[in-house]
Amino acid sequence: MKHYTYDEWLQYVRNEITGKTREEVENHLYTCDQCLEVYLQAVTANESSLPILSNETSFTDAVMAEVSKKQGMVSDTKFAEKKSNKKKPFYKQAAFHYLLAAAATILLTFTGAFQSLATYANSLETKQVQEKRPSMTEGMMNKTFAWMDSLEKKEANKK
Known part of the structure; x- marks a missing residue:
């Protein structure tokens, strides 16, 4: 099993790697506790460059509103499918x-x-x-x- 270095995890946290490499790193992160520790250290070290939320509750409310909209759209399409397929053989x-x-x-x-x-x-x-x-x-x-x-x-x- 290949373990990733601290610098590679910093690149991952800063979003400086390509899509395929990013997927490999994420899959590795699910299975390796040792790299998870290094990743958490990289996140902690890079914490100052992450965006700061001015009002956390309004952000949470906005996210939940978007989730509700998406769920409403999904349930509307399911309802339409049920209407069209009302009578099954x-x-x-x-x-x-x-x-x-x-x-x-x-x-x-x-x-x-x-x-x-x-x-x-x-x-x-x-x-x-x-x-x-x-x-x-x-x-x-x-x-x-x-x-x-x-x-x-x-x-x-x-x-």
């Missing part, structure tokens, strides 16, 4: 989808598909239990002990 309605899912479930239940799936899953489970092989570590230990035993036998035969 039956196959696009949620109730039809629920009925179709219920019918498929009943059909699969009565044909025994779920039972055969359960039997198949059970057979797979029992095969895995029966085919229990020793772990690689156990195999290495067994081979080592067998080798040591053969060395002991050779030493005993020499005496």
Whole structure:
């Protein structure tokens, strides 16, 4: 992971980098706590060059008014879309989808598909239990002990 320097974060805070680089820096900022600390230091150091709000409450009110306007425009377009699409065909309605899912479930239940799936899953489970092989570590230990035993036998035969 590439970490950004303090100077690079200052450039970011001062808006002196290109769009693609800015996007990379922002994505990195979401994932790196170390760079977040450096970024916060750069913001604190550059705080004096940021614009000062003379009246914070009026600024907040202006922002909220703009947000309300945008939400009103969005809700107006949604209302217009609902008016134009008032009557949906039956196959696009949620109730039809629920009925179709219920019918498929009943059909699969009565044909025994779920039972055969359960039997198949059970057979797979029992095969895995029966085919229990020793772990690689156990195999290495067994081979080592067998080798040591053969060395002991050779030493005993020499005496």
